[in-house]
Amino acid sequence: MPDSDCALSPLAPAFYAQPTLDLARALLGKTLVRRTAEGVTAGIIVETEAYVAAIDPAAHAYRGQTPRNRSMFGPPGHAYVYRIYGMHVCLNVVTEPAGQAAAVLIRAVEPTCGRELMRARRGAGVPDRDLCRGPGRLCQAFAITLALDGASLHGPELWVAETLGGAPPAAAASPRIGISHAADWPWRFYVPGNRYVSGRPWK
DNA sequence: GCTACGATGACCT
DNA sequence: GGTCATCGTAGCA
Numbered sequence: 289m290p291d292s293d294c295a296l297s298p299l300a301p302a303f304y305a306q307p308t309l310d311l312a313r314a315l316l317g318k319t320l321v322r323r324t325a326e327g328v329t330a331g332i333i334v335e336t337e338a339y340v341a342a343i344d345p346a347a348h349a350y351r352g353q354t355p356r357n358r359s360m361f362g363p364p365g366h367a368y369v370y371r372i373y374g375m376h377v378c379l380n381v382v383t384e385p386a387g388q389a390a391a392v393l394i395r396a397v398e399p400t401c402g403r404e405l406m407r408a409r410r411g412a413g414v415p416d417r418d419l420c421r422g423p424g425r426l427c428q429a430f431a432i433t434l435a436l437d438g439a440s441l442h443g444p445e446l447w448v449a450e451t452l453g454g455a456p457p458a459a460a461a462s463p464r465i466g467i468s469h470a471a472d473w474p475w476r477f478y479v480p481g482n483r484y485v486s487g488r489p490w491k
Numbered sequence: 492g493c494t495a496c497g498a499t500g501a502c503c504t
Numbered sequence: 505g506g507t508c509a510t511c512g513t514a515g516c517a
Contacts, residue, residue: 337498346498348513356513373499374511380498393498424499466498 376424
């Protein structure tokens, strides 16, 4: 698919006004698009996780605002990007009105455009399946850095679009991955059976 | 200051 | 299946 077909229009701001759990489901099947000077990369979102600080001990902002989680308190439709384990970064979509800290972590996408650009960033031998399977890998493939923390998700560098010819996919829920608090809450959403989902797709 | 520990991934067996 | 790299945050003294 040529890059021109990947530059889909950003979703309307109203899309991000949904409650966080609804938005985490609604993001499945949408296309994440990233444009840099190198070119365009895009992929279909197949796995998300919801974090709502007001009630969620696993959320970064559960204990209040800090310099790191500041953008989680901002208006919806923006990015919250943070560093984890000292070496990876993760991308979240900020949800809920400003002042309420909540976000949806994008855990995996199915690459649709710019695979060779992704491979240049991720490593020459990396198979398509592993380009964006996992939050850290996805950010590396899309060149998402801390510089994008707080950036608008309405372009021109990063946005979410309707998927061309895409019927809404099936959605399944499961506990979230890699957390120790509220570990049994079914706030992870994924497309069942999709090869590009991280972790154990059936769990 | 000091320390413990991650919303992970790569690589090994 | 397991180990470990690697360092910014946050919490506490």
